[in-house]
Amino acid sequence: MKGDPNFRDNLLAELRNSRLWLDRLVVASFALAAGLAVVLFTLLADWAGELFLDLHDTWRWAPLIWTPALCGLIVWLMQSWLKGAGGSGPPQIIAAIDPDTDNATRSKLASLRISAAKIVAVTGGILAGLSMGRQGPSVQIAAGIMYSARRFLSAKSAIKPRELLIAGGAAGIAAAFNTPLGGIVFAVEELNRKVEQRSSGLMLSGIVLAGLVAISVFGNLSYFGRIRAEAVGWGVVLPTVLVTLLCGLLGGLLARLLIASAAGVPTRVCAFQRKHPIRFAMLCGLAVGVINVVTAGSVSGGGHEHTRELLNSAQSDLPVLWTWLKFVATWLSAWSGVPGGLFAPSLSMGASIGGDVAHFLAPDYHVVLIALGMAAFLGAVTQAPITAMIIVMEMVDGYDLVLGLMACAMAASLISRMVSRPLFATMADITLARLAAQAAAPVSPEPASAVATPAAATPAPAPASSQTDPRDPAA
Structure with a gap:
């Protein structure tokens, strides 16, 4: 029938396009790197949690000193060294995926540096004994790594930055919970409610590769262990x-x-x-x-x-x-x-x-x-x-x-x-509004001396947030 695909011609076209295969290799490599990062983060988080419990068992009253001291240290580090690491993870990636978000803003929400900072900050929070998990941050960690793959793709590559973020976020939740179906549904339901056919293939590839890394290290086990339910009536x-x-x-x-x-x-x-x-x-x-x-x-x-x-x-x-x-x-x-x-x-x-x-x-x-x-x-x-x-x-x-x-x-x-x-979704809107306010704020020129700097030229600090970093999350 006229118009049907020709298997031989399509196969030869695929094999001859070396740049296409190189792009696929780049994406696969970064998907594996995302899985390794989530595995490393999981090991660090579990170690931090066990260390806090050991500290509590050694001295029951230790959290009264240890927890506030470490919280203050982490927030100070976020102001100086770990900028952009704030938030739970999914809202930041939802904001980065927004079609109206430009690449400069996306780089303030997802990057290799932010992924590394996120690992350090969240591990520190768990070490402090705070009530928090690692699965949400894994979304931003994996998405930041996948988003970095865009630098190595060809100029004519059909893979868009938003697609890399969606694939990375889905791979992060799948590897963190060891639930591949959960990663797929999370991408469709939360990250992008309109997944194109090309995006779905990229997303599945990321989930499979990152999931394989997680399973090879932890086995086919879930976060809480397998739950066997009784018969219901x-x-x-x-x-x-x-x-x-x-x-x-x-x-x-x-x-x-x-x-x-x-x-x-x-x-x-x-x-x-x-x-x-x-x-x-x-x-x-x-x-x-x-x-x-x-x-x-x-x-x-x-x-x-x-x-x-x-x-x-x-x-x-x-x-x-x-x-x-x-x-x-x-x-x-x-x-x-x-x-x-x-x-x-x-x-x-x-x-x-x-x-x-x-x-x-x-x-x-x-x-x-x-x-x-x-x-x-x-x-x-x-x-x-x-x-x-x-x-x-x-x-x-x-x-x-x-x-x-x-x-x-x-x-x-x-x-x-x-x-x-x-x-x-609401937290993502708050994140984008703050980044827009920071971008629109006037920047004071570098003073010739400390005496010449007017006090009024210092911009007021942005409101602090439980889910977003109150400081400028520069990439």
Whole structure:
């Protein structure tokens, strides 16, 4: 039939185009580098978390000194050496992918230097005992590495910078959670809602290569281990409704607080943060340190150790209370200005809510309710229910809960939308607005001497943010 592709001609054209294969080799090499970076970051983050717990076990009161001191140090480093490392990761890449964002602005959100700074800053935050995860930052780390591949592509390459960012972000979430389907859905649902055919192929290549690196190091295991759910019956319906309602409301409240603190609402607290960001970070660190003392360090990091204990013992040492302490610790950790992820803390809080409801109402279904709570809370915080469902589904050993996970994630996301705007999209808008304000701000000329510099020429500092670096994130 006329117009059908000719296999022989197309094959010869592919083989003769050496520059096309060189471009593919470049992309593949950077995808492997992105996977290696995420693996290295994972090892560093896990080491930092274990070191903090060892410190806490050695001296119970150590977080009261260690956590605020390290928080202040990290924020100071972000002002001087780690510029551009602020934020949780996904909002920065969503902002970089925006079609109206130029390459100069993208380089302030994704680059090799920013990826390296992100690894250092987030590892430091986990070492400090803050409540944060590594999966969200992995999105920005991998995307920054993939974005750097554009320098080595041919001038006629059809691969666009936005496509490299999407592929890198998807590869980052896939390698961090060891959930390749989750990476694909995250790219479609959050990073780019209109994925072209060419972008999908590049994205899949990045996910496969980065995922292979992660699997070769860690094996085919998930962040929380494989969850084997019990058989479900009608007795789980009402507890499931309660878990979904609680996760939707609490997840929406967390998202709303994170947006408010990032936007810098006109309060005395935010004014103090703008004027004294290092002191404010130390105060937040002190509060988180107190919570770590109360909970024996279980709120530090992503909280996955507490989740594993729930899965194994079906009860918590601090039922109900732990969820609220983790909630406050996560909010304060983000508000401090130290960068960190929200995926793992959200999963832990959802698991805790599910475990608490099971403890009081349905002890026979504790694993089921924990899994449903994880999907519901993550769906509520991110308002990306399909991503939340897929990530948790890939942790569940079996498909009996697929429909339940979908229903809980969707319902919790709808409840969250009644409480808060979409977290990542709103944070991306805040990031772009601040970069635009910084670019429009007048720059004072270099003074001939310190005496000749007028005080009025010094620009006022930008508002501090829990999710974006208040300083100029130069690439």
